[in-house]
Amino acid sequence: MGSISSETPALRNNPPAIFFTDFDGTITTADSNDFMTDNLGFGKEKRVGLNKDVLYGRMAFRDSFQEMLDSVDTPFNECKEILKKNIKLDPGFKDFYAWSRENNVPIVILSGGMTPIISMLLDNLLGEGWDIQIVSNDVQSRDGKDINTKGGWSIKFHDETDFGHDKSLEIRKYSGLEGRPTMFYAGDGVSDLSAAKETDLLFAKADKDLVTWCENEKVPFVTFRDWTSITQTCKEILDGSLALKDAAKGRLD
Structure with a gap:
């Protein structure tokens, strides 16, 4: 086992596995940032077009995401309340979370979203006291305004990369x-x-952009529709009944 440090907190209890995961649209059934852009910003059509520009290498994710969130001028506290009413948990995630706790498998959220929103949604969806590390972007005031005023907030990116938050940096630790x-x-x-x-x-996740990208780039993967299948696959891998290479089956349906 590698050395445990403040840079690698997921190693704290000598786990058999670490589960890194996206948050929006992965742990939740809908993406909170997409929801804000579609309903409070410039709308779904333009957002989908920008996502395709990123998917096919025509635009950096950081630039497209900044443009999306800059179109939302609703005060930040109001955004959180709207999201609390509309963002739901994946139907299998609570069981996965319970299994991960029982089997010493830490969960690390690596998100292109914003920590204050993720924390608020986890409080709402899992209840206070959840134990999940979050590595994400933050929120900052715009032009000296209060973030809880109209047009008063913007995203504060995690790093200087084209992703705004390059998730590989945490995993490579x-x-x-x-x-x-x-x-x-x-x-x-x-x-x-x-x-x-x-x-x-x-x-x-089945039928989403990541599947398309993986197939285009020949990256091994397995699809999921909810976390029920993820839980089962992880159980089988950790008990030795399924090899990692055999688990990467691509599209399952």
Whole structure:
């Protein structure tokens, strides 16, 4: 096992595996940032067009995401209340979370979204006291305004990369360690491209952009529709009844 440090907190309890995951549209059934853009910003049609520009390499994710969120001028506190009423948990995630706790498999959320929104939604969906590390972007005031005023907030990116948050940077703190745990990743969209090649098994949400990208780039993966199948696959891998190479089956339906 690699050395445990403040840079690798998921190793704290010597886990057999680490589950890295996207949040929006992966742990939840809908993407909170898409929801804000579609309903409070410039709308779905333009958002989908920008996502395609990222998917096919015509635009950096950071630039497209900034443009989407800049179209939302609703005060931040109002955004959170709207999302609380509209964003739901994947139907299988609570069981996966319980299994992960019972089996010493830490969950690390790597999100292109914003930590204050993710934390609020986890409080609402899992109840206070959840134990999940979040590595994400943040929120900042715009032009000296209060974030809870109209047009008063903007995203504060995690790093200076073209992703705004390059998820591979966190995963690589672990991947090169001698004797490291098995590493999984689950995602659905263009914010996950930086993580797609970095773990032992990639779960890509069926019918979403990440599947298209993986097939175009020949990246091994297995699809999921909800976390029920993820839980079963992880159980089989950790009990030795399923090999990692056999789990990457691509599209299952």
